[in-house]
Amino acid sequence: MNDKWKIILGLVVFLAAVTFPVWRGAIAGAGEPPELQLPEGKTKCIESKEFMIDNHMNMLDEWRNMLVREDIHEYTSKEYGDTYEISLNKTCLNCHKKTEFCDKCHAYADVEPYCWDCHYDPKGD
Amino acid sequence: MKVIIGLIAVSVLFLAGYGLSGAAPYLFGVIIPYAAFALFLAGFVYRVLAWAKVPVPFRITTTCGGHKTHDWLPRSKYDNPSNAVETFIRMLLEVLCFRSLLKNTKTQPGDDNKPVYATEIFLWLGAIVFHYSMLVVLLRHIRLFVQPTPAFVTMIERADGFFQVGVPVFYLTSFGLIAGLVYLLARRLFNPQVRYISLLNDYFPLFLLLGIGISGFWLRYISKADVIAIKELATGLVTFTPSAAILSSISPLFFGHLFLVCVLLMYFPFSKLMHIAGVFLSPTRNMANNNRAVRHINPWNYPVKLHTYEEYEEEFGELMKAVGLPVEKE
Numbered sequence: 001m002n003d004k005w006k007i008i009l010g011l012v013v014f015l016a017a018v019t020f021p022v023w024r025g026a027i028a029g030a031g032e033p034p035e036l037q038l039p040e041g042k043t044k045c046i047e048s049k050e051f052m053i054d055n056h057m058n059m060l061d062e063w064r065n066m067l068v069r070e071d072i073h074e075y076t077s078k079e080y081g082d083t084y085e086i087s088l089n090k091t092c093l094n095c096h097k098k099t100e101f102c103d104k105c106h107a108y109a110d111v112e113p114y115c116w117d118c119h120y121d122p123k124g125d
Numbered sequence: 126m127k128v129i130i131g132l133i134a135v136s137v138l139f140l141a142g143y144g145l146s147g148a149a150p151y152l153f154g155v156i157i158p159y160a161a162f163a164l165f166l167a168g169f170v171y172r173v174l175a176w177a178k179v180p181v182p183f184r185i186t187t188t189c190g191g192h193k194t195h196d197w198l199p200r201s202k203y204d205n206p207s208n209a210v211e212t213f214i215r216m217l218l219e220v221l222c223f224r225s226l227l228k229n230t231k232t233q234p235g236d237d238n239k240p241v242y243a244t245e246i247f248l249w250l251g252a253i254v255f256h257y258s259m260l261v262v263l264l265r266h267i268r269l270f271v272q273p274t275p276a277f278v279t280m281i282e283r284a285d286g287f288f289q290v291g292v293p294v295f296y297l298t299s300f301g302l303i304a305g306l307v308y309l310l311a312r313r314l315f316n317p318q319v320r321y322i323s324l325l326n327d328y329f330p331l332f333l334l335l336g337i338g339i340s341g342f343w344l345r346y347i348s349k350a351d352v353i354a355i356k357e358l359a360t361g362l363v364t365f366t367p368s369a370a371i372l373s374s375i376s377p378l379f380f381g382h383l384f385l386v387c388v389l390l391m392y393f394p395f396s397k398l399m400h401i402a403g404v405f406l407s408p409t410r411n412m413a414n415n416n417r418a419v420r421h422i423n424p425w426n427y428p429v430k431l432h433t434y435e436e437y438e439e440e441f442g443e444l445m446k447a448v449g450l451p452v453e454k455e
Contacts, residue, residue, distance in 0.1 A: 031272025
């Protein structure tokens with residue numbers, strides 16, 4: 001009995017599967033990293049840019065708990081010392097436009113935050 | 126000792142990726158990943174083709190049930206398959222459900238110190254939890270390599286993060302992967318019989334996978350990295366246009382994680398992890414038990430040159446007659 005062709009067929013299927021990103025990339029290209037529209041006339045965010053890139057989701061989570069569970073309405077920036085009212089619409093979305101800022105990276109990295117299950121975008125259409 | 130060596134080896138490798146990537150980001154971010162993936166593919170193909178060359182002249186189906194005899198005798202179809210379809214189903218059960226592990230038993234002294242055998246289901250459970258978590262985790266990583274992310278990956282992410290616990294959403298498989306590995310490692314360490322037969326090449330891949338799992342967990346939930354930069358790097362790598370500029374904006378922890386993954390890829394073809402291909406080639410599982418129902422001819426039997434009696438008599442008939450030997454043909 002000669003099963004070599006079955007083994008080679010299996011191997012080809014395996015190789016096609018593990019190189020999926022390679023041949024998919026060869027067909028569709030690498031894709032462009034997102035270009036964010038930054039708010040005009042502002043020089044800084046609540047915390048440093050690096051901190052916001054990596055930890056904005058934790059900050060929002062923390063804010064939610066502070067406001068909803070602990071009745072704390074103000075947040076003081078650790079980096080700059082400014083005080084902000086804890087509110088998605090009055091701080092974050094006051095400067096940033098959801099479709100031009102949040103959604104860009106989230107779509108690129110395939111992240112689906114559930115903010116928008118409840119919140120709306122005040123600058124949106 | 127074997128345990129300590131495995132643990133130290135993985136720790137040193139992680140620290141190498143973590144500490145040295147700052148000095149040589151291009152080496153750890155581009156050159157080593159390419160080399161590792163190339164070695165993985167070449168080694169994998171080499172191993173499987175080497176296996177494909179091994180002749181299997183006789184069916185050595187080990188079975189746990191009655192084979193096909195008379196129609197009125199009960200038989201065990203998927204333990205003792207008699208045709209290709211039944212064998213295919215047995216292989217499906219083996220590959221997808223790890224059926225052989227369900228046959229794992231433990232022996233304990235019972236009454237009068239007679240051995241009592243009991244089902245030991247946790248090896249199977251640990252293996253299932255680990256392997257399926259690993260599969261889902263691997264599939265989820267496609268989101269970092271392909272732009273736009275395929276819909277099936279998004280669906281897997283949604284299902285995996287179904288409970289929407291925490292931010293970023295906690296994935297069930299993040300837990301499953303590490304819990305499965307911890308159990309499989311604990312089993313080797315605390316079960317005396319298994320510990321006795323465990324080697325460095327059992328411990329090392331376990332520690333390596335744990336290192337990858339924990340560093341990945343850490344990157345997602347605890348010390349975050351710039352995912353956009355990582356995706357730019359990954360999509361650049363798979364399209365052979367890696368960008369060196371973004372390497373500096375990625376945290377060292379990511380390089381620790383990536384380097385362990387590269388070590389895993391390089392180590393894979395030379396290790397027991399090749400059971401991913403080997404399971405399909407298990408000769409006791411992948412052949413129908415039809416040793417007696419079908420005539421199997423040894424594939425490398427060479428054609429034997431025969432010299433029949435008729436031919437013999439034709440050749441020597443005259444001589445035989447001359448000395449008075451009886452012949453069949455006159």
